[in-house]
Amino acid sequence: MVRPLMNSHLEGVCDKEIHYLLFFSSLSTKAAIEKGLLKGVEVGEDKVLVSHLQYADDTIFFGEWNRLNTLNLRNILKCFELSSGLKVNFQKSCLYGVGVDFSDASRMARHIGCQVEGDNLHSPPIGIWNNIIAAGVAMDEIQVPFTHSFIKTIGDGGSTSFWQEHWIGSDKLCNLFPRLYRLELNQNASVKDRCCKLNDELTTSWNWSRIPSGRTYDELHRLVELFNTLECNNNNSDTWRWAFVSSGVFTVKKLTVILDEQILGQYTSPQNTFRNNLVPKKVEIFIWRALKGRLPVKIELDKRGIDLHSVRCPLCDNDLESVEHTLISCKCVEDIWCRIYKWWNVGSFVPSNISDVLGEDNPPSTTKFGGRLWQAIKWISAYLIWKNRNNLMLDLV
Structure with a gap:
């Protein structure tokens, strides 16, 4: 069964009108389905009927691909216009025909006066499908074979x-x-x-x-x-399995974990320099950027031809602002590091290069977990120093 999808766009809708839209579309769609005027889509093994999804000011309708079903949907939206005084902008609404020839979808769109989008089965990939395919290709290029994982x-x-x-x-x-x-x-x-x-x-x-x-x-x-x-089960319908997990069920969370491991893992040393599960992901990424010299400090911005009033450190105004100076050797942050080193009883803090301070994880005479905790404290401290620097820059603007 081929299914269309229509995205209906409203203009100038306030909160009260949105609540009215939610009530009206749910009630009218349900009544139309009960009377056989509108046919939704059955999803999953339990055959759950889906007819529409609603967002802030957009509604997506699902249904069987036939002209009567689509024209009845248009009539429901026209009734909404007449009863609410609002306007459905059909020219900004889109009709998607999944598994439908693009010319057939175009003819159907002309009947109801909306735009048409193609799909990746029978027409060149455009719109949302183009973005999905492009994302899959990008993952393939970083050695995550997403397009062949189903x-x-x-x-x-x-x-x-x-x-x-x-x-x-x-x-x-x-x-x-x-x-x-x-x-x-x-x-x-x-x-x-x-x-x-x-x-x-x-x-x-x-x-x-x-x-x-x-x-x-x-x-x-x-x-x-x-x-x-060949292995088959004649009592069940055909299904898709995701090869990256044993259960075969695709989840965005698992894909995110795989991408994080692949991307961050490319820059991981044998000592696992850029990974620490005791800190948020944004801190890991920040440390990776800092150790690679990819923070937007004034020296780096000046190298890229950005005209700045000054390239001196906004914290101490005694030296040029580099990544190493901002996070490690600035007089305003050196006292912070001295207190942290004293707190952990790991000796005196001696400003050196950024890799020696943020790259190491095991202080003398500590357990493996203690080493990771020590590393996490230094990483979070560097991250907070950078945030404080950014807040000061905003105050100076």
């Missing part, structure tokens, strides 16, 4: 294309067996149409333009051998 798990095979989707082997079957693909009369056939495995017994059904022979027959033999690796 694997099709075959159930009854009814929703998986036999030839045009990667569901078995090393690639799509149309690429692995091009001669057979050219003989296929129905190149859009599903897995269920072509093969079924029940109690380890394989049943196949073909629809060739002619009987395979020669090299084509060899391809058919290799294809049938490939089915020996």
Whole structure:
């Protein structure tokens, strides 16, 4: 079943009107579904019916792809305009046809007077799909193979294309067996149409333009051998699994952890210099920038051709403002470091280079956890010194 998505945009809506919109759209959409005038989308194994999602001043409607369903949705929005006195800006609203030919989506959009967006199945990727694809490619480039991390798990095979989707082997079957693909009369056939495995017994059904022979027959033999690796559950529908976790369930949190480990791990020394789970992520990133000399201190800004009134330290005004001076050797912060070193009884603080102060983690005669705690205290102290410096800069503006 192909499903459209419409994003409806309101202009000049205040808080009271938003509450009215939430009440009206929920009530009217529910009534339309009960009377069969609007068909939503069933999601998940429990077949939860989803008809709309609402945000601050935007509403997204979901439903079956047919002209009557879309025109009924437009009529509901027109009723909202008449009853509320507000205006739905159809020209800024978008119609998305998932798995729909772009020309068909364009015709439907003209009927209701809104914009149209394509999808990545039948048209060049634009809009939101373009951003998703670009993000996936960017992750691939940093050695996180996101675009190939989703694997099709075959159930009854009814929703998986036999030839045009990667569901078995090393690639799509149309690429692995091009001669057979050219003989296929129905190149859009599903897995269920072509093969079924029940109690380890394989049943196949073909629809060739002619009987395979020669090299084509060899391809058919290799294809049938490939089915020996097939595992399916005819009682369930086809599903997607995320290869990065054993459960197969995609979560943004897990992806964030993977990206953090990959990005920050590229700059991690054998002593795990830039990672410490006792501090917030923003502190880890700050320390990485500091040790790489990538903080926007005045010296660095001056190197990049930014015209500044002065490149002297805003804290002490006695030296040029570099990363090392600001965080370590400035007279205004040196007393802070002396007190911290005295507090931990690790000897006297001697200003040196920034790597010696922020890079080390184990003070003399301490446990491994104590070393990480000592490192965390220094990192957070440096972060707070930098925040204080920024606050002072803002006060001087």
